[in-house]
Amino acid sequence: MTKKQKKERNYIITMAVIFFAILIVEKTGLLEQALQTGVLSTVPGIQRWLFPVLYLIPYALLAWEILVGAFKNLFKGHVLDEDFLMAIATVAAFAIGECSEGVAATLFFRIGELFEDYAVNRSRQSIKDLMEIAPEYANVEVDGELQQVDPEDVEVGTLIIVKPGEKVPLDGIVEQGTSLLDTAALTGESVDRMVMPGDEIISGCINGNGLLHVRTTKGFEDSTVAKILELVEDASSQKAPVENFITKFAKYYTPLVVIVALALAIITPLATEVAVSEGIRRACIFLVVSCPCALVISVPLSFFGGIGAASRRGILVKGSNFMEAMAKTDTIVFDKTGTLTEGSFAVKAVWPKEKEEEVLKYAALCEGFSNHPIAASVSRACVEHLNLDVVSSQEELPGRGVKAIINGKTCFAGNEKLMVENGIRITPCQETGTVVYVSCESEFLGWILIADSIKADMKDSIERLHAVGIKNIVMLTGDREEIAEAVADEIGIDQVYSELLPADKVAKVQELLDKQAAGAKLAFAGDGINDAPVIMRSDVGIAMGSMGSDAAIEAADIVLMDDDISKIATIIKIARKTLRIANFNIVFAIGVKVVVLILGAVGIANMWLAIFADVGVAILAILNAMRTMRIK
Ligand code: ADP
Numbered sequence: 001m002t003k004k005q006k007k008e009r010n011y012i013i014t015m016a017v018i019f020f021a022i023l024i025v026e027k028t029g030l031l032e033q034a035l036q037t038g039v040l041s042t043v044p045g046i047q048r049w050l051f052p053v054l055y056l057i058p059y060a061l062l063a064w065e066i067l068v069g070a071f072k073n074l075f076k077g078h079v080l081d082e083d084f085l086m087a088i089a090t091v092a093a094f095a096i097g098e099c100s101e102g103v104a105a106t107l108f109f110r111i112g113e114l115f116e117d118y119a120v121n122r123s124r125q126s127i128k129d130l131m132e133i134a135p136e137y138a139n140v141e142v143d144g145e146l147q148q149v150d151p152e153d154v155e156v157g158t159l160i161i162v163k164p165g166e167k168v169p170l171d172g173i174v175e176q177g178t179s180l181l182d183t184a185a186l187t188g189e190s191v192d193r194m195v196m197p198g199d200e201i202i203s204g205c206i207n208g209n210g211l212l213h214v215r216t217t218k219g220f221e222d223s224t225v226a227k228i229l230e231l232v233e234d235a236s237s238q239k240a241p242v243e244n245f246i247t248k249f250a251k252y253y254t255p256l257v258v259i260v261a262l263a264l265a266i267i268t269p270l271a272t273e274v275a276v277s278e279g280i281r282r283a284c285i286f287l288v289v290s291c292p293c294a295l296v297i298s299v300p301l302s303f304f305g306g307i308g309a310a311s312r313r314g315i316l317v318k319g320s321n322f323m324e325a326m327a328k329t330d331t332i333v334f335d336k337t338g339t340l341t342e343g344s345f346a347v348k349a350v351w352p353k354e355k356e357e358e359v360l361k362y363a364a365l366c367e368g369f370s371n372h373p374i375a376a377s378v379s380r381a382c383v384e385h386l387n388l389d390v391v392s393s394q395e396e397l398p399g400r401g402v403k404a405i406i407n408g409k410t411c412f413a414g415n416e417k418l419m420v421e422n423g424i425r426i427t428p429c430q431e432t433g434t435v436v437y438v439s440c441e442s443e444f445l446g447w448i449l450i451a452d453s454i455k456a457d458m459k460d461s462i463e464r465l466h467a468v469g470i471k472n473i474v475m476l477t478g479d480r481e482e483i484a485e486a487v488a489d490e491i492g493i494d495q496v497y498s499e500l501l502p503a504d505k506v507a508k509v510q511e512l513l514d515k516q517a518a519g520a521k522l523a524f525a526g527d528g529i530n531d532a533p534v535i536m537r538s539d540v541g542i543a544m545g546s547m548g549s550d551a552a553i554e555a556a557d558i559v560l561m562d563d564d565i566s567k568i569a570t571i572i573k574i575a576r577k578t579l580r581i582a583n584f585n586i587v588f589a590i591g592v593k594v595v596v597l598i599l600g601a602v603g604i605a606n607m608w609l610a611i612f613a614d615v616g617v618a619i620l621a622i623l624n625a626m627r628t629m630r631i632k
């Protein structure tokens with residue numbers, strides 16, 4: 001509890017003590033004798049006004065803010081809010097002499113509000129924990145002295161120093177020192193990663209025991225930490241359909257209840273034997289019950305809690321709407337390279353038409369500027385020190401390979417499709433694996449056979465998805481059919497489509513989307529290399545956070561911080577539970593309210609029941625919503 005909440009709590013307790021003291025004195029008739037024949041009996045009319053005046057004290061102290069708020073809102077145009085409903089209901093209760101009920105309604109309303117405040121704060125806290133990854137400073141050497149500067153002021157390419165135990169403030173490359181990095185804040189799992197000179201490190205990790213000199217590669221606003229924080233901050237603004245439903249519902253529901261309440265107060269006494277004060281009493285009950293706070297607060301809170309629970313496991317969900325979509329997903333489409341497989345290829349064989357070094361050298365020169373996983377492995381395999389200045393232009397041909405101008409000569413490195421398209425006659429590779437054919441000035445130089453390995457535990461991850469009820473698991477790849485089939489077989493994929501260009505992938509996903517049953521959603525998971533458009537097109541786009549490209553993380557609706565595919569099953573479970581809790585709250589709150597509203601209209605319910613239907617239900621719904629934060 002915050003200080004303010006504690007103050008509010010103590011205030012409410014004090015008021016409750018005063019109120020119940022008066023209530024006990026009234027109901028037990030303790031003052032009866034004094035009023036009838038004793039000292040007090042001499043005061044004129046005291047039997048009538050003593051208790052109303054006594055009740056007015058806690059009422060005024062409790063309702064003051066509500067009355068002022070309602071009055072202010074009256075002039076701002078939004079009349080029909082909870083404060084307004086409470087204000088007219090309680091003032092009317094006093095007017096017809098139901099004073100204790102008027103105070104009780106106000107008292108419990110304040111308790112409900114305090115509770116709401118507490119619950120919202122709690123769920124914010126779980127997201128704030130994530131904010132802890134935000135670095136406060138970076139150590140930069142200025143004039144031979146170490147200074148702490150704002151990470152936002154550090155320019156790209158600056159040498160920063162990260163001391164043991166400090167947060168890494170910016171993304172960069174280690175130049176000096178070795179250390180273990182704790183990535184828990186980013187991935188939800190405390191796995192230490194060893195880094196040494198030449199390794200890339202990302203902001204938000206905690207440095208272990210070594211001193212690191214890091215050359216920054218990105219400005220703060222582009223750094224991993226800044227991106228994540230942005231995602232989290234935006235998450236709450238994307239509303240789920242159920243949430244939107246509630247907002248709309250409240251818009252019509254509240255005015256409707258006010259009209260019905262007015263009708264009850266005016267028509268019942270006119271049309272039936274019921275007294276005017278009884279009509280007003282029923283109207284008051286109606287107004288108290290009508291407060292939609294149980295729904296208005298508990299439904300977004302459920303989603304907020306669910307998003308928080310997911311982020312603690314290293315799954316970033318960009319909005320409640322994606323939670324709802326994920327809960328309804330029955331088809332998951334995967335990209336192969338980098339998503340199901342490591343995306344780190346090892347060169348297995350080089351077949352030169354003439355000189356072996358030529359093949360590797362030209363391939364590495366072509367791939368020099370590409371960030372495709374294949375490019376990195378080819379560059380790694382080339383031992384010769386290459387001068388990339390000879391490459392005057394390089395063009396990525398998605399799904400095919402690369403084209404580069406080297407010393408004025410047009411060279412290609414890529415798959416068979418690329419060679420055929422450019423009329424290069426090749427000697428095809430017969431072995432299984434991904435093949436990079438290399439050519440220069442229309443002359444075939446040779447091929448490089450590389451192999452990628454399937455990520456560890458991928459079979460289990462796919463099994464888990466089937467187990468949570470995903471009906472169709474599809475794999476799309478730009479790679480050759482035989483490799484695609486082999487991978488799919490090994491890990492248990494239901495459907496495979498291979499040799500797809502990026503545009504084919506979009507078309508395929510569209511085709512699958514068209515085939516979806518009504519209401520069922522399709523999710524796509526990819527690393528973003530050649531598939532960011534698909535991530536955008538699908539109902540839910542899932543990107544790999546640490547391996548994935550920035551474009552993918554931007555385009556995605558859900559980001560898996562540690563690239564762990566098995567987390568998709570986790571998020572589905574969290575999403576379903578969140579949705580169940582939110583839906584239950586809607587049915588429960590509306591159900592109880594409707595029952596009490598009907599009872600109130602026919603004169604069976606009293607004010608106390610109305611207070612329960614309002615505040616009691618709100619508190620129960622909020623408690624239920626808070627369960628989402630603790631989803632296992
Ligand atoms: P996936 O769909 O499995 O993620 P991509 O769409 O990224 O694969 O690539 C499909 C195919 O295109 C690769 O298997 C490879 O043959 C070829 N390719 C793409 N980019 C490159 C590159 N930079 N160098 C060589 N080959 C490439």
Ligand code: MG
Pocket residue numbers: 335336337338339527528529530531
């Ligand atoms: Mg890929």
